Each structure stands twice: as structure tokens, then as C-alpha cells.
Amino acid sequence: MLRIEQLTLELPYYPRWWQRRFATHLDQLSFSAAAGSLHAVVGASGAGKSLLAHTIMGLLPANARLSGQCFYQETLLDAKRQRHLRGRHMALIPQSLNALDPLVRTQRQVSWAANRSGLAHKAAWQAAGQALNHYQLDDRAGRAYPHELSGGMARRVLTAMAHAGQASLIIADEPTVGLDPVQRDRVLSALRSLAHQGKLVILITHDLRHALPIADHVTIMHQGRSVETAPASAFTGMGETLKSAYAQTLWQALPDNAFSASEIIHKKEESVA
Amino acid sequence: MRLGLAIARRLLRLGLVLLCVAAVSFSLMMASPVDPVDAYLGPQMAQVSPEQRELIAQRWGFNDPAPLQFGRWLQQLASGNLGFSHVYNQPVGDVISQRFQRSIALLGSAWLLSILLGFTLGIIAGAKEHSPLDKMISTYAYITASTPTFWLAILSIMFFSVYLGWAPVCCAGPTGVLSSETGLLTRAHHLALPVVTLTLLGTASITLHTRTRMLALMRSEIATHAFAQGASRLDIAWRHGVRHASLPALTLALASLGELFGGSILIEQVFAYPGLGRATVEAGLRSDVPLLLGIALFTAVFVCSGNMLADSLYHLIDPRMRRKYA
Incomplete structure (x- = not known):
């Protein structure tokens, strides 16, 4: 359903005010994911995960330089098609809670999202109520302003906004940051159930541990490159079936496993140098 | 109960300010x-x-x-x-209330128009930065923001009243006619040019402030999120922009009441409009002490209530500040 081929993204920066250089943020990134699955994209901060999400949605600044191709349902995803699909077929659950408008009540915001996905006003309002209910947010939460919600509730509101539009591709950008374990599992299982409904869910996270139980496939990203895409089942034992050293290291570095990263990372750095 | 306390505190503060002004x-x-x-x-x-x-x-x-x-x-x-004004041969209270009624027609309509126009222009300009429309509106705002009031007033009299003959040259009504006999239409005709001049100048600051707030909003995560939902710029400007930009616009509009009074002195002088501004100049030139003191106090009340209103409305409009009084 989503196929990304040799995606390279460069953004300008200005070392001095008269100079403009381009920094590479995504480097020949490729992976593909099928409908009805949950595809996790895992990487450290600065690996380019959020930029990947913005690239797929077409939310990059105008001065970005992009090469490579994205295909959505086997058709090329260009700027015009992205504009058409945004909200209707593709939805983004943003990373920051600041994405909620502090001056608008919750249900109204959700209904705007539904309205933008093509529902009429009245239908959008009902869809918003249903979406909020679906994520265990009652009428009181619907009437509340974002600052009156807890972190977990605000996350669920963002998820409800993506859900209200009935999009078939949902990109969740770090949806579990700052949540306690109970809230986190709630959000993750909500994403899993979206995948069960036949949607493609791209889960962007830095935490491999939380992604593995619910993901079908995992793409490991490092410095803008896709290091490896493997089924979630490959992350077992000492990770022998993983092809790349980086993915193996990442897996073994988890506290539940060997917890021994340093050796391999040093070796890897030498080989890179 | 707490609302009553808040109002009482504000009134006390107003009293203290008035005492200082006095x-x-x-x-x-x-x-x-x-x-x-x-x-x-x-x-x-x-x-x-x-x-x-x-x-x-x-x-x-x-x-x-x-x-x-x-x-x-x-x-x-x-x-x-308040004392007796020897310039107008009337009690100061009467002079102020008569003059204020005329001034408020001029100032009030110019104020309201400049808020509406400035806010709309600011929203339009800020919705799309660097668009031709934005450039046009910004240029206009920057030019009028740096134009002296009286100069524009003199120019507009020369052009519209003297050259084109569309508007009367002076006063609040035709000369030689009692003010009780002038019709509403004649009054409006005399009011038009000063109002337009004041409006043109008043819009600039509101436009620029609204535009700045809109630009910040358009770069914020709120806008990115809305774009991700498939919203157009117009949609974002209308739904999010109007809410966000109304806060600074409202504060500015109410806080600029003082400036408005200052502007009215110049405008009323140029257009020979018999309002409070001209009464101030007369009182100053002809040493009418009671009238001057009366006008000073009255202006202080007016400006302070504007600021207080802005402060209170902020609490009502912004849900993040509403809690305190709930």
C-alpha cells in the first residue's frame, strides 16, 4: 500500500547569512508496507523519523530538496495527490501536544478534522463524538480545552482526530512520549486495532521495546538511512536472523537482553571509519 | 463573590489612578x-x-x-x-458632555472601522506570507503607520474637499445652521472625511499586529497539524487564525483609546470639528483652568476604563486564563 523508493531529503541551512548549504536528512531511504499491518519505524533522535512522516504527508517547507519516489496504492504520491489525500486517506498523529489548538474545545477540534476529511458539519460533529467515545473520552472531555486534559487524554484526542477522518494510512509520530505504562499500552493497542481494521499504521518511535509487541514489520533508521527492514519476529534470541550489525546491536542493547552494546558499537565505528 | 472582589479591586485601582492624575x-x-x-x-x-x-x-x-x-x-x-468654563460660558461638566457626544461619533466610528478593517487585512496578509496580497497590505500598513495624522488630514481636505468638492471643508454641520436643525445625513456627510482619515491611519497598527500573530500561527504545530488534516490556508485562517489573532487585536484596540484621543486633537483641529479635542486646545490657549483639568480627568477615566476592559475581556476570551474567575 505504501512503497518508498530511494527517498532522499535535503534541507537548507545557513552557516552564514549569505551562504546556503543543504544538509541530508533522509538518505536513499526505501521500504514498503502493506495495508492491515503495523509498520514500526525505529531510530534514535535525529535519525529523520519525523521528517519521513512529514515527507509522506507532504508537509515539508517549500525550500526542501527531495528526490526518490513514494507510492501510495501503487500510484505515485506527488504534491498534488498528497494535497488531495491528506485528511481523507492519510492522517498524521503529531508528536507534540502543542498541535492541539489551545483556544478550541476538544470535540470541536475533532469535528473540524472530520469536516476536513469531507464530512458535512452535522455528520462531522457526530463522527467526532463517536471518535472521542471510541477512545474513552466522555462529554466532559469533549467540552474541555486542551490545557484541561491530561497528557494521556490529549494523546487520545490526537488519535481520535486521525481516526475521525476514516483515513486508511495513519502515521503516528512518537505517540507514547511522556505517558505512563498504562496510558502507553492503551495508545499502542488502539493503534494495533486500527491496523486490524485494515488500515496501514506507521508507528514512529525511538523505543524498539514498545514497538515490537504490536508491530508486524520494523524498519530501523540511522542517520537518515534505512538500516534494515525486518519482521518483528526476527527480534528474538540474540537477533541472529537480523542482517545488519546496527539492528543486532540495538536489539542486544535492550536491558531485557544482553545489555551489551559497547563492544559491537566500537567495532562498527572502526569499520565505518 | 470572587468576581465582585475583582471588580471592587479594579474600581479601587481606577480611583487611585484618578487621584494621581488629579x-x-x-x-x-x-x-x-x-x-x-x-x-x-x-x-x-x-x-x-x-x-x-x-x-x-x-x-x-x-x-x-x-x-x-x-x-x-x-x-x-x-x-x-467640575467648575465653570469661562471660554464656553458653561459649567465644565456640560461642555465635556456636549463635546464628547460629538467626538464619540467621530472617534467611535473611526475606532470601530479601523478595528474591523485592520483585523481583516491582518488576517488576509498573515494567511499567506510573501503572497502579492500580503506584500500590498504590508506596504500599505508600513506607509500609513509612519504617516503623521495631521498631514494626511490636510492632504485629504485639499484633495476631496477643495479639488473634488465631495466633502465639506470643515465643522460638524453647515455654517449658519443650528445644530438642532442639521439632519442626520448632513451630519454624516460632515463626519465622513475625518472618519476616513482617522480610520486609514488607525488600521495600520492593528493590521501589523494581527499579521504578526497570524504568521506565528501559520508556522506553528497547530497549522502543520491542520494541514495534515487536509485543511486549506483559508480554512486555517478562518478557524484558528481569527481566534488566535483576536487576542492581541482586542488588547491593542482597547489600549489605543489614549492614542485615539491624542489623534482626535489633531484631526479636530485640522477639520475644525467641534469636539473634545478642539475644546482641549481652546482651553489650553485661553487658560481655561477648570476645563483643562476636567478634560484631563475625563480622558484619564476613559483611557483607564479601556485598559481595564481589555484586561477583563482577555480573561473571558482566553480559556487558559478563565479559571481564575470561575
Whole structure:
């Protein structure tokens, strides 16, 4: 359903005010994911995960330089098609809670999202109520302003906004940051159930541990490159079936496993140098 | 209960501010070279002997220490007596209320128009940065923001009244006609040019502030999130922009009431419009102390209530601040 081929993204920066250089943020990134699955994209901060999400949605600044191709349902995803699909077929659950408008009540915001996905006003309002209910947010939460919600509730509101539009591709950008374990599992299982409904869910996270139980496939990203895409089942034992050293290291570095990263990372750095 | 307390606190603050304004303007008057006896006598000054002058001064208490005079004046103020204006030959209260009614027609309509126009232009300009429309509106705003009021007023009289003959040159009604006999349409006709001039100038600051707020919003995560939902720029400007930009616009509009009064003095002078601004100039030029003090106090009340209103409305409009009074 989503196929990304040799995606390279460069953004300008200005070392001095008269100079403009381009920094590479995504480097020949490729992976593909099928409908009805949950595809996790895992990487450290600065690996380019959020930029990947913005690239797929077409939310990059105008001065970005992009090469490579994205295909959505086997058709090329260009700027015009992205504009058409945004909200209707593709939805983004943003990373920051600041994405909620502090001056608008919750249900109204959700209904705007539904309205933008093509529902009429009245239908959008009902869809918003249903979406909020679906994520265990009652009428009181619907009437509340974002600052009156807890972190977990605000996350669920963002998820409800993506859900209200009935999009078939949902990109969740770090949806579990700052949540306690109970809230986190709630959000993750909500994403899993979206995948069960036949949607493609791209889960962007830095935490491999939380992604593995619910993901079908995992793409490991490092410095803008896709290091490896493997089924979630490959992350077992000492990770022998993983092809790349980086993915193996990442897996073994988890506290539940060997917890021994340093050796391999040093070796890897030498080989890179 | 807490709302009552908040209102009481604000009123107390207003009272204190007024007391300070009264003290400062009173001491300015005491320090000024205006001799109240001369001002009172006017042209009859020559017919009065020094002994008689001394008698008047004694009768009115001009020889008493300043704090005592101030106290006496405050006492009169408290009982509602603002004094008598010798320029207009009327009690000061009457002069102010008559003049204010005319001024408010001019200032109020210009104020309202400039808010509406400035806010709309700011939203349009800020919705899409660097678009041709944004460039046009910004250029207009920057030019008018740096244009002196009186200069534009003189230019518009020369062009619209003298050259084109569309608008009357002066005053609030035709000369030689009693103000009770002038119709509503004639009044509006006389009001039009000063209102347009004031509006053109007043829009600039509101436009620029609204635009800045809109630009910040358009770069925020709120806008990115809305774009991700498939919203157009117009949609974002209408749904999110109007809410976010109305906060600074409202504050600016209410806080600029003082500036408006200042502007009105110049505009009323140029257009010879008989409002409060012209009364201020007259009172100053012809040493009408009671009228000057009265206008100073009245302006202070007006400007302070504007600021207080802005402060209170902010709490009502912004849900993040509403809690305190709930």
C-alpha cells in the first residue's frame, strides 16, 4: 500500500547569512508496507523519523530538496495527490501536544478534522463524538480545552482526530512520549486495532521495546538511512536472523537482553571509519 | 463573590489612578504661568485695580498653600462640581458632555472601522506570507503607520474637499445652521472625511499586529497539524487564525483609546470639528483652568476604563486564563 523508493531529503541551512548549504536528512531511504499491518519505524533522535512522516504527508517547507519516489496504492504520491489525500486517506498523529489548538474545545477540534476529511458539519460533529467515545473520552472531555486534559487524554484526542477522518494510512509520530505504562499500552493497542481494521499504521518511535509487541514489520533508521527492514519476529534470541550489525546491536542493547552494546558499537565505528 | 472582589479591586485601582492624575495635573496648573484671576477677568483686566484683584484672589483662596487648594478642589469634584468654563460660558461638566457626544461619533466610528478593517487585512496578509496580497497590505500598513495624522488630514481636505468638492471643508454641520436643525445625513456627510482619515491611519497598527500573530500561527504545530488534516490556508485562517489573532487585536484596540484621543486633537483641529479635542486646545490657549483639568480627568477615566476592559475581556476570551474567575 505504501512503497518508498530511494527517498532522499535535503534541507537548507545557513552557516552564514549569505551562504546556503543543504544538509541530508533522509538518505536513499526505501521500504514498503502493506495495508492491515503495523509498520514500526525505529531510530534514535535525529535519525529523520519525523521528517519521513512529514515527507509522506507532504508537509515539508517549500525550500526542501527531495528526490526518490513514494507510492501510495501503487500510484505515485506527488504534491498534488498528497494535497488531495491528506485528511481523507492519510492522517498524521503529531508528536507534540502543542498541535492541539489551545483556544478550541476538544470535540470541536475533532469535528473540524472530520469536516476536513469531507464530512458535512452535522455528520462531522457526530463522527467526532463517536471518535472521542471510541477512545474513552466522555462529554466532559469533549467540552474541555486542551490545557484541561491530561497528557494521556490529549494523546487520545490526537488519535481520535486521525481516526475521525476514516483515513486508511495513519502515521503516528512518537505517540507514547511522556505517558505512563498504562496510558502507553492503551495508545499502542488502539493503534494495533486500527491496523486490524485494515488500515496501514506507521508507528514512529525511538523505543524498539514498545514497538515490537504490536508491530508486524520494523524498519530501523540511522542517520537518515534505512538500516534494515525486518519482521518483528526476527527480534528474538540474540537477533541472529537480523542482517545488519546496527539492528543486532540495538536489539542486544535492550536491558531485557544482553545489555551489551559497547563492544559491537566500537567495532562498527572502526569499520565505518 | 470572587468576581465582585475583582471588580471592587479594579474600581479601587481606577480611583487611585484618578487621584494621581488629579494631583499631577493640578500641580502642573499651579506651576504654569497662567494667572487664574487674569484668565477669569479676560479683557476686563484693565478695569480692575490691584486692590480689587487682591480681594478676588483672597475670596477664592489663591493665597492659601497649594495642598489646601488641592483639597478644596477635590472636595468640589467629589460633590460633582467640575467648575465653570469661562471660554464656553458653561459649567465644565456640560461642555465635556456636549463635546464628547460629538467626538464619540467621530472617534467611535473611526475606532470601530479601523478595528474591523485592520483585523481583516491582518488576517488576509498573515494567511499567506510573501503572497502579492500580503506584500500590498504590508506596504500599505508600513506607509500609513509612519504617516503623521495631521498631514494626511490636510492632504485629504485639499484633495476631496477643495479639488473634488465631495466633502465639506470643515465643522460638524453647515455654517449658519443650528445644530438642532442639521439632519442626520448632513451630519454624516460632515463626519465622513475625518472618519476616513482617522480610520486609514488607525488600521495600520492593528493590521501589523494581527499579521504578526497570524504568521506565528501559520508556522506553528497547530497549522502543520491542520494541514495534515487536509485543511486549506483559508480554512486555517478562518478557524484558528481569527481566534488566535483576536487576542492581541482586542488588547491593542482597547489600549489605543489614549492614542485615539491624542489623534482626535489633531484631526479636530485640522477639520475644525467641534469636539473634545478642539475644546482641549481652546482651553489650553485661553487658560481655561477648570476645563483643562476636567478634560484631563475625563480622558484619564476613559483611557483607564479601556485598559481595564481589555484586561477583563482577555480573561473571558482566553480559556487558559478563565479559571481564575470561575
